[in-house]
Amino acid sequence: MALHVPISLKSEHESLLARMRRAMRENDATGEAARRVMQVMDGHMMREEKFALRPLGILKALARGETPAELADVAQLVHDFKAELPQMVDEHRQIAELLRLLAREAETLGKHEYVELAEDLIEHAHLEEDVLYPAAMLLGKYAAFVRGGG
Numbered sequence: 001m002a003l004h005v006p007i008s009l010k011s012e013h014e015s016l017l018a019r020m021r022r023a024m025r026e027n028d029a030t031g032e033a034a035r036r037v038m039q040v041m042d043g044h045m046m047r048e049e050k051f052a053l054r055p056l057g058i059l060k061a062l063a064r065g066e067t068p069a070e071l072a073d074v075a076q077l078v079h080d081f082k083a084e085l086p087q088m089v090d091e092h093r094q095i096a097e098l099l100r101l102l103a104r105e106a107e108t109l110g111k112h113e114y115v116e117l118a119e120d121l122i123e124h125a126h127l128e129e130d131v132l133y134p135a136a137m138l139l140g141k142y143a144a145f146v147r148g149g150g
Contacts, residue, residue: 003070003077005053006060009132013045016124019117023102030111033102037095037121044091048128051081052088052136059139071143078140085133092125 005013020041023034055074062068099118106114 003054003073004057005049006056009053009056010049012124013049016117016121017045019113020121023106023114023117026111026114028109029105030102030109030114033098033105034114037098037102040091040094040098041121044088044095047084048088051077051084052128052133055081055136055139055143056132059135062139062142067146071146074139075143075147078136078143081133081136081140088133089129092129096122096125 004010020034020038024031024038026034055077058068058070058074068074099121103115103118106112106118
């Protein structure tokens with residue numbers, strides 16, 4: 001079993017990205033604001049999926065009492081994630097600022113779907129920082145412990 005981002009998280013990221021791409025196609029201040037968001041968000045999401053969300057792919061197996069062979073991979077990914085975390089949290093701050101700008105522009109132009117998108121993305125970032133990132137960190141500690149390094 002290779003490490004994969006849980007399908008529910010992958011689907012949510014894809015849905016949010018599809019909505020952002022729609023916003024980017026707008027030929028007004030909303031589209032410009034969306035393009036600025038994506039300049040930061042695109043690379044951020046790729047790193048996030050690699051370092052923070054892939055380790056979560058073993059949660060179901062652990063909950064079933066299994067010891068996945070990928071524990072070494074999880075330990076390494078989370079080790080790398082720890083180094084990436086300050087930048088990723090800073091990117092969340094940058095993205096949130098740009099999303100607030102997107103929401104203001106969209107509100108001014110009466111494009112409420114993009115106001116909602118901005119709110120959804122900010123809420124998603126809170127979920128990541130409050131639940132998903134700490135869960136990945138715990139998985140890394142668990143993997144290191146089980147492998148005798150923690």
